[in-house]
Structures are given as C-alpha cells and as structure tokens.
Amino acid sequence: MTDHNEHPWSRRLFLQQGVTLASLAATTPLFIERSARGVMLPLGSLVSSQAGVPEDRVLVVVQLGGGNDGLNTVIPYGSDDYYRLRPQLAIQAPGRDNGALAIDGGDGIGLNPAMSGFKELMDEGVAGIVQGVGYPNPNRSHFSSMDIWHTADPQGKNNGWIGRYFDNTCSGTPNPEVGVAIGRQAPLAMQGASQLPVSFERAELFRWMGTDMDPQLEDPYEQIARTNHAGPVEEERSQNAFLKRTTLDARVSSDKVRRAVAQTPLVSYPNSNLAGQLRMVGSMIRAELPTRVYYVTLGGFDTHANQVGQHARLLEQVGNALNAFYRDLQAQGNSGRVMTMVFSEFGRRVAQNGSSGTDHGTAAPMYFIGDMVRPGLLGTHPSLTRLDEGDLVHNTDFRTVYASVLEDWMGADSNGILGGTWKTESLLRGG
Amino acid sequence: MTTTSLKKINPRSFDYWKAQHLLNRAGFGGQPDQVLALRNRGSEDAVDYLLDFQKVREEPVLADQFDSTIMQPRSESDRRALRQARQSGNEAALERQRTMRQERQRADRRQMATMQDWWLERMIETPRPLQEKLVLFWHGHFATGYRPVEDSYHMFLQNQFFRNNGIGNFKDELVRGIIRDPAMIKYLNNNQNNRNSPNENLARELMELFTLGEGRDYSEDDIKEGARTLTGYTFRDDEFQYNSRNHDDGSKMIFGRRGNWDGDDFVELIFSRPSASRFICEKLYRYFVNDAPGGFTKAQESVLRKMSATLVKNKWELKPVLRQLFLSEHFYDEENYGACIKSPAQLVVQCIRSLHTPARSLRKLNEACGYMGQSLFNPPSVKGWEGGRKWINTSTLFIRQNIALYLLTGRDERAQPWDSASADFSARTLVEHLDDISGRDTVRDGVVYLLRFAHSTPPDDDRVQQWVTYVNERGGRLDEQTLLNLLALITAAPEYQLC
Numbered sequence: 001m002t003d004h005n006e007h008p009w010s011r012r013l014f015l016q017q018g019v020t021l022a023s024l025a026a027t028t029p030l031f032i033e034r035s036a037r038g039v040m041l042p043l044g045s046l047v048s049s050q051a052g053v054p055e056d057r058v059l060v061v062v063q064l065g066g067g068n069d070g071l072n073t074v075i076p077y078g079s080d081d082y083y084r085l086r087p088q089l090a091i092q093a094p095g096r097d098n099g100a101l102a103i104d105g106g107d108g109i110g111l112n113p114a115m116s117g118f119k120e121l122m123d124e125g126v127a128g129i130v131q132g133v134g135y136p137n138p139n140r141s142h143f144s145s146m147d148i149w150h151t152a153d154p155q156g157k158n159n160g161w162i163g164r165y166f167d168n169t170c171s172g173t174p175n176p177e178v179g180v181a182i183g184r185q186a187p188l189a190m191q192g193a194s195q196l197p198v199s200f201e202r203a204e205l206f207r208w209m210g211t212d213m214d215p216q217l218e219d220p221y222e223q224i225a226r227t228n229h230a231g232p233v234e235e236e237r238s239q240n241a242f243l244k245r246t247t248l249d250a251r252v253s254s255d256k257v258r259r260a261v262a263q264t265p266l267v268s269y270p271n272s273n274l275a276g277q278l279r280m281v282g283s284m285i286r287a288e289l290p291t292r293v294y295y296v297t298l299g300g301f302d303t304h305a306n307q308v309g310q311h312a313r314l315l316e317q318v319g320n321a322l323n324a325f326y327r328d329l330q331a332q333g334n335s336g337r338v339m340t341m342v343f344s345e346f347g348r349r350v351a352q353n354g355s356s357g358t359d360h361g362t363a364a365p366m367y368f369i370g371d372m373v374r375p376g377l378l379g380t381h382p383s384l385t386r387l388d389e390g391d392l393v394h395n396t397d398f399r400t401v402y403a404s405v406l407e408d409w410m411g412a413d414s415n416g417i418l419g420g421t422w423k424t425e426s427l428l429r430g431g
Numbered sequence: 432m433t434t435t436s437l438k439k440i441n442p443r444s445f446d447y448w449k450a451q452h453l454l455n456r457a458g459f460g461g462q463p464d465q466v467l468a469l470r471n472r473g474s475e476d477a478v479d480y481l482l483d484f485q486k487v488r489e490e491p492v493l494a495d496q497f498d499s500t501i502m503q504p505r506s507e508s509d510r511r512a513l514r515q516a517r518q519s520g521n522e523a524a525l526e527r528q529r530t531m532r533q534e535r536q537r538a539d540r541r542q543m544a545t546m547q548d549w550w551l552e553r554m555i556e557t558p559r560p561l562q563e564k565l566v567l568f569w570h571g572h573f574a575t576g577y578r579p580v581e582d583s584y585h586m587f588l589q590n591q592f593f594r595n596n597g598i599g600n601f602k603d604e605l606v607r608g609i610i611r612d613p614a615m616i617k618y619l620n621n622n623q624n625n626r627n628s629p630n631e632n633l634a635r636e637l638m639e640l641f642t643l644g645e646g647r648d649y650s651e652d653d654i655k656e657g658a659r660t661l662t663g664y665t666f667r668d669d670e671f672q673y674n675s676r677n678h679d680d681g682s683k684m685i686f687g688r689r690g691n692w693d694g695d696d697f698v699e700l701i702f703s704r705p706s707a708s709r710f711i712c713e714k715l716y717r718y719f720v721n722d723a724p725g726g727f728t729k730a731q732e733s734v735l736r737k738m739s740a741t742l743v744k745n746k747w748e749l750k751p752v753l754r755q756l757f758l759s760e761h762f763y764d765e766e767n768y769g770a771c772i773k774s775p776a777q778l779v780v781q782c783i784r785s786l787h788t789p790a791r792s793l794r795k796l797n798e799a800c801g802y803m804g805q806s807l808f809n810p811p812s813v814k815g816w817e818g819g820r821k822w823i824n825t826s827t828l829f830i831r832q833n834i835a836l837y838l839l840t841g842r843d844e845r846a847q848p849w850d851s852a853s854a855d856f857s858a859r860t861l862v863e864h865l866d867d868i869s870g871r872d873t874v875r876d877g878v879v880y881l882l883r884f885a886h887s888t889p890p891d892d893d894r895v896q897q898w899v900t901y902v903n904e905r906g907g908r909l910d911e912q913t914l915l916n917l918l919a920l921i922t923a924a925p926e927y928q929l930c
Binding site: 143144147156157158159177184185186188191193194197198199200205206207208209210212213214217220221223224236237238239240242243244246247249250253254353354355359 | 522523526529576578579722723724725769770771772798801802804811812813817820821823824825826828829832833836840842844888897898901916919920923924925926928929
C-alpha cells in the first residue's frame with residue numbers, strides 16, 4: 001500500500017478545504033461543515049487495489065453515440081477478409097496512400113489515419129485499446145444497447161453503473177458535484193438510487209436566469225440562497241431545510257463551475273464539439289472540483305451511408321480533442337490522476353452495405369488514456385472469419401472492463417456494483 | 432404533535448388554505464378564485480367534487496386520437512419478401528426492409544413525443560385534476576417505459592387504462608388489468624413466458640413492486656410458481672391474448688397452498704397476504720400526504736394501519752380510502768403542509784394552473800421535465816420514479832427555477848436581449864381577491880399572501896421582511912413589473928419546490 005493511506009490529509013484536500021473555508025466562512029457555517037465532510041469522506045474511504053494509484057483520481061467517460069465503426073477505427077489490415085467484405089470502405093495498410101497508422105507490436109493492426117492525435121498518445125505510452133468488447137446476445141437497437149452499456153445489465157432496466165458506484169461509496173451527505181455530465185440530460189449511466197448527477201450543456205446555463213430580466217434581482221436572489229440554514233439534524237426530516245441547503249449548494253456550485261470554466265486553458269484546444277466539452281472538463285479538474293466522474297458525449301457515428309469522409313472527420317475530432325485534453329492535464333500536472341475511457345454502444349457489421357456505409361453491428365474496441373493506463377493493444381482483435389450472422393463475436397465482456405475501472409482505478413468493490421464477479425485483468429500498468 | 436386521527440375535520444375549519452392544500456395534493460393547485468370556490472363548497476362537497484370526477488364533463492379522448500398501426504407487425508406479404516431476401520442474400524432488399532423498419536420506428540417516436548404533449552396538456556387543462564393526478568400515480572406505480580415496449584399506441588392504451596380505472600378497484604380492476612396490458616406484458620417480457628421456459632419477470636414485479644413490496648410476504652419459490660400461473664398471458668396486435676397452448680395448467684404451490692392456479696388466482700392469493708393492503712397505502716400516503724425520507728413515524732404508522740383497514744373493509748375500492756384521507760384531521764395537520772417535493776410534472780402544471788401563466792410550448796415543458804428527471808412515458812426503471820428528494824440536485828434545481836421563469840416571462844435561456852414585454856401574463860389576477868381573503872391591502876399583506884399562496888406553507892418572517900423591503904425599495908407599489916419580479920423570486924425560492 002502507498003503512504004497516502006497513512007496521510008489522508010493530502011495537500012490537495014487541505015487546500016480544497018482551505019478554499020472552501022475562506023470563501024464561505026462569513027455567511028454559512030453549517031454548509032461548510034457539511035460540505036467539507038462531504039468532500040472528505042468518500043476520498044478517505046476509497047482505496048484502490050493497486051499501488052501507485054493516486055487517491056484523488058478522476059474518471060472521464062467519453063461516449064461516442066450512434067455506434068462507432070470499430071473495424072474502421074482500429075484497422076485489421078493484415079486480414080484479407082477485411083478487404084473482401086469492405087471493398088469501398090477498407091483502409092489500406094500502412095505505407096499505402098492514406099493508409100493506416102502502424103501501431104507498435106500491432107501485427108497487422110493499425111489505426112485510422114484520421115486518429116493521429118490518439119496515435120501520438122499511444123506512441124508516448126499513455127493510451128491503450130481494449131479490442132473486441134461486447135456482450136452476449138447483442139442488441140442492435142441504439143437505445144437498448146446504450147441502455148445495456150449504461151446499466152451494465154443485459155435487460156437495461158437497472159440504475160446506471162456509475163450511479164451505483166456513487167451509491168456504494170458516497171453514502172451519507174450527497175456531494176453536489178461528485179458526478180458532472182456535460183449535456184442537458186444526465187446520462188442513465190450516472191443515475192443511482194441516492195443522487196442525480198449534475199449536468200449542464202454550457203456552464204453559463206448552470207445558474208438562475210432571473211437576473212437577465214432585471215440585474216437588480218441579484219441581491220434579493222442572493223438572500224434567498226443564504227438565509228435560515230437549519231442544521232443537519234433538522235434536514236433529516238424537514239423538506240424545507242433540505243431544499244434550502246441544496247439551493248445554497250447550487251449557488252456555490254454554479255459560481256465554482258462558472259469561474260472554473262471561464263479560465264483560459266494552459267493549452268489550446270481545437271474548435272470542435274468534443275474539444276469544447278473536454279476543455280470544460282479540463283478546467284474543472286484544474287480548479288480541483290471534488291468531482292470523481294465526468295461524462296461527455298459526441299454523436300453522429302451512425303454511418304449508414306457514404307461513411308468514409310464523415311467517419312474520418314469524426315475520428316479526427318476525437319483524436320485531436322483527446323490529445324489536447326491530455327496535453328492540458330499534463331500541463332496542469334494532473335495527467336496521473338485522470339483516466340479517460342472512450343466507448344460506443346456497438347460496432348458495425350463487418351460487411352459494408354449497399355450505400356457505402358455500415359449497419360449496426362456488435363463488438364468494438366474501447367480506448368483508454370492516462371499515465372497509469374496499460375498502453376498498446378489489449379486483448380485480441382475479433383476474428384473476421386468466425387462471424388455470427390455477419391457480425392463480430394466479442395472476446396471481452398464490457399463488464400470485465402468496468403470491473404477493472406471500478407476496482408483498480410476507483411478503488412470500489414466491483415462485485416457489489418456489477419452484481420457478479422467480473423474482474424479479471426487490470427487495465428493499469430503493472431496490475 | 433402530529434394528529435394521527437383519520438377522523439373528519441370540523442367542517443367549519445375548512446378555510447381557504449385548507450382548500451388550497453386539498454387542491455394542490457388531490458390535483459395540481461388552482462387560481463385564487465378556484466380555491467375560493469372549493470372552500471365555499473365546504474369540506475365534504477369539495478372532496479366529493481374532486482373524487483367523483485366522472486360527473487364532471489370534459490374533453491373526451493377520441494377513438495382515433497392516435498395512430499394504432501405504426502408499429503403493427505409486418506403483413507404476410509412483407510414477411511414473405513423478407514424471408515426471400517434473407518434466403519437469396521439480396522442485400523438491397525434486406526436494406527430496404529431495414530430502412531422501412533427504421534422509418535416506422537422514427538414515426539413512432541414522433542407519435543410518442545406528441546403523446547407526451549397531449550398528456551401534459553390534459554394535466555394542465557383538465558376539469559378533473561384528481562383523474563390526471565392518479566394517472567400519473569399509476570404510471571409511476573405500474574412503471575412501464577416506452578423504449579423496450581417500442582409501440583407508442585400501447586403506451587397510450589395503458590395511459591387510458593389508468594384514466595378509466597385510476598380510482599376504481601385496486602385488485603379487480605388495476606392489478607387484474609395490468610397483467611393483461613400489452614405494454615406491461617411486453618415491458619416485463621411476459622410474452623416470452625411459456626410453459627416450457629417460464630419467464631419470472633412479471634411474477635416477480637407483480638409482488639415486489641406492484642402489490643406486496645420487496646421481500647414482504649413472499650419467497651423466491653412463490654415467484655417461480657407464480658410465473659407458471661402467468662404463462663400464456665400475451666397480446667396480439669393491441670389486445671390481450673390468452674394462449675392456452677403456452678399456459679402451464681399443472682398444479683402449483685403458492686404461499687403454501689396448492690392448486691391449479693391461473694393468473695387471476697395468483698392475484699387472489701397475493702391479496703390474501705397482509706402486506707397487500709399496507710404497501711399500496713404507503714405509496715398513496717407518500718404521493719398524497721408526505722414524502723419526507725426516513726422510516727414512518729409512530730403517528731404515520733397509525734394512519735397507515737387505518738388506511739389499510741379501510742381498503743380491506745371496502746374490498747379494495749380506492750375511493751373510500753382517498754375520501755377518508757382527504758377529509759381527515761391528519762391530512763390537514765400543519766406538519767403535512769409543504770411536506771411533499773413537487774414532481775417535475777407537478778411543478779410545471781401547478782405553476783400554470785395556480786399562477787395562471789400561459790402554457791407556452793408543451794414540447795419545451797416536456798423536455799424540461801426530462802431534464803428534471805421525469806420524462807413522461809419513460810420512467811427510469813420498472814421501479815418508477817422514486818420521487819421526493821431524489822428529484823432535487825444542484826442542476827435540476829436551476830432547471831426548476833428557470834422553467835418557472837420561462838412560464839412567467841416567455842423568455843428562454845437563448846433569448847437575447849431580455850424583453851419582458853412579450854410576457855403575455857398578468858400577475859394582477861393573483862391579488863385581485865386579496866380583499867376577500869385577508870381583508871386588507873397593504874404591501875405586507877400582498878407579500879404575505881403571495882408567498883403563502885405560491886409556497887403552500889406559512890411564510891417565515893425573514894422571507895416576508897426581505898421582500899417587503901424589496902417592494903418598498905421599488906416604490907412600495909405592487910405594480911405589474913414588481914409583481915412579476917416578486918414571482919420570479921418566489922418561484923426561485925427553495926420553498927417553491929414544496930407542495
């Protein structure tokens with residue numbers, strides 16, 4: 001075990017508490033007490049099963065909505081079947097015109113040339129790919145398959161897997177910013193039984209709009225948020241006291257988040273949807289919000305027709321945004337405590353369709369970035385000859401991947417959260 | 432001390448604020464003149480007016496309100512074409528079929544959105560508020576989500592089923608009806624429950640979530656045997672179908688009793704268990720009276736016992752239970768004012784019905800309900816919405832404040848510059864009756880009244896003082912703009928989330 005267990009009062013926590021005290025002491029003594037405790041408890045109580053994992057670790061989930069074509073992202077250029085089944089769509093071998101990017105030790109596996117931003121991270125040994133991830137009896141509906149990934153439940157009818165993690169580890173006072181999703185609607189994955197994740201599309205919408213109507217409403221609104229705070233005991237039963245406390249939390253969160261996002265990042269980000277979201281996340285990490293999981297989403301991967309250019313633009317956006325995000329974390333000195341996980345609800349069929357596109361399929365790769373991540377290709381590429389009705393057969397269940405994220409990175413008991421024993425290999429170096 | 436009595440309140444004590452409490456809880460609130468009208472009926476008449484809603488005329492639901500055919504199974508000729516395409520490996524034909532299916536799914540999702548708007552509009556406009564309030568209750572209780580069902584018309588049929596039976600007999604109409612409901616059968620996979628490979632999903636939830644409560648009064652074996660009674664309960668097109676070939680007609684042992692039970696027998700057996708009356712009363716109590724977290728207090732336990740007894744005595748008829756509750760001293764105990772947190776639908780509908788704002792865009796309101804955690808026809812799981820404090824966190828709170836602001840002013844977050852001239856809303860009607868209610872007309876009276884009216888609880892002195900000061904700083908008159916500003920603040924206050 002590392003020495004952080006003996007010294008739970010790390011610099012980061014100490015500073016965080018100090019900042020909270022300084023900014024709020026004048027107005028709201030009870031809130032400080034509760035909030036500082038809310039920040040302390042979950043972190044102190046979590047211990048990763050793996051040495052070297054920092055205690056204030058963060059998970060960033062990137063969802064590629066629509067079903068990203070795994071076979072045209074991680075390219076099996078060593079397979080003749082690949083070229084036979086995708087005459088117009090296949091990416092050529094490395095060295096050929098617009099050919100795949102070779103991966104060290106790839107042995108016939110390369111990356112889509114649009115993914116150079118991601119490839120750079122692989123070359124530096126801070127990015128890994130888990131190949132052929134899926135689940136039994138694959139569902140080819142976007143909605144159902146996404147629900148299955150979000151709930152880690154083959155029926156897709158449970159709470160979210162990250163939400164269950166919050167339920168299991170952050171009991172007691174809900175921490176207002178423990179999970180933050182960029183988007184109007186919080187993803188199912190983050191919804192647990194005891195608390196809803198914070199979500200906002202743009203930080204400037206994460207506030208009350210009444211002052212737009214009349215700026216002079218600022219003062220009376222401030223009074224609303226900061227009066228009559230009851231103690232924790234009264235809050236147990238009094239709905240009114242609970243709501244007053246949450247209103248104050250919201251006011252404070254809003255200020256913190258908007259101030260964080262207003263910073264100029266240490267590196268420049270590309271001008272794209274995903275980069276914009278990751279830029280916000282990077283700023284919030286830099287501002288040391290007590291958030292454990294961030295969630296961002298990019299859609300548009302449902303490439304049924306004329307896929308080539310469209311898919312390349314999406315992958316370029318993904319690769320460059322992830323690269324900028326990692327550089328930002330590096331410049332902040334935070335790349336060791338943040339792990340990014342990229343997934344999609346399914347891959348696409350092996351054979352191209354009649355419109356130079358691909359239809360809904362099954363297994364696909366997942367992507368991981370971070371200093372602690374085991375780099376390179378993990379697992380084996382799914383077979384292109386042994387297909388199930390034209391679809392890839394998964395060789396890694398996504399729940400084993402979740403189990404490693406939960407156990408090795410987040411320091412949680414994955415059995416309780418995933419409802420079964422899924423943990424096998426570690427996604428982390430030396431694990 | 433909370434009164435535990437379900438004894439009737441003294442009719443003379445039924446004042447304006449009690450009438451408002453009743454209208455908030457048994458409906459979605461109302462304007463001052465509606466509250467006054469309810470008060471003037473007296474407690475018994477007021478409660479009966481709300482309960483006997485069948486007597487109130489309303490906009491009928493039309494038989495062809497929605498298209499029932501969008502997701503109907505493929506015709507025989509379509510199926511034949513599909514088979515042939517598969518056999519011959521005709522990619523182009525297969526793709527045509529897939530495209531057609533996707534188009535139908537898209538059309539169905541559009542109809543689902545229309546249906547959300549239609550239902551929300553009914554809640555806003557209905558002259559039978561308790562009817563719609565109960566549809567919402569049963570939708571959360573017998574929770575069924577559109578996505579796995581993938582047929583908006585079946586969701587509509589279920590919604591109508593709740594509308595027609597919501598205040599009827601819990602056992603004979605609601606529970607026996609729900610095991611025959613196509614949407615529920617699909618949602619809980621009972622169409623895959625047959626004698627050779629039973630599917631336990633419906634049997635389990637029937638006891639765990641719909642009647643007895645998790646882990647109460649039943650065992651895993653009762654689930655297994657119960658599932659056998661429900662084999663062959665399926666649907667065809669839009670109707671329940673009992674498929675005798677798939678039904679297991681062997682002998683089953685449930686709760687220690689052996690017999691050749693079918694689904695209705697299973698329901699009868701469930702209702703012989705003590706928890707059957709208790710569990711549903713707990714849910715009704717949380718929905719209508721108090722949803723503060725933590726276990727039930729002694730006082731509440733006593734009330735729940737009495738409600739359960741009333742339900743059993745009346746052979747599972749719901750109306751006597753609600754009548755007793757809405758007329759009881761306990762219901763109007765001051766501890767139960769402001770003791771429920773508004774669901775997103777309640778928040779939106781009550782804001783419109785009681786403050787009399789325009790409804791503006793139903794689509795936008797439904798989207799906001801989704802952002803606040805209550806997408807109609809899409810409960811997060813078969814457990815429905817947990818409700819209470821689960822509705823609230825820092826981001827949903829801002830959405831709650833801002834949707835009220837949108838209803839008051841008509842401006843959404845993207846509108847620039849701000850111009851409240853388009854508000855199309857007059858707050859004057861809210862204070863017109865002030866003379867009748869408080870007898871005076873000072874700024875303080877106006878502020879106290881508006882706070883009490885909008886917050887459902889007596890305002891505390893600090894709040895009153897804050898806003899009297901605010902009004903006085905603006906010139907000491909409750910003019911139109913000052914009222915609007917005041918309402919913007921009132922709806923942003925934590926108390927506004929309470930009902």
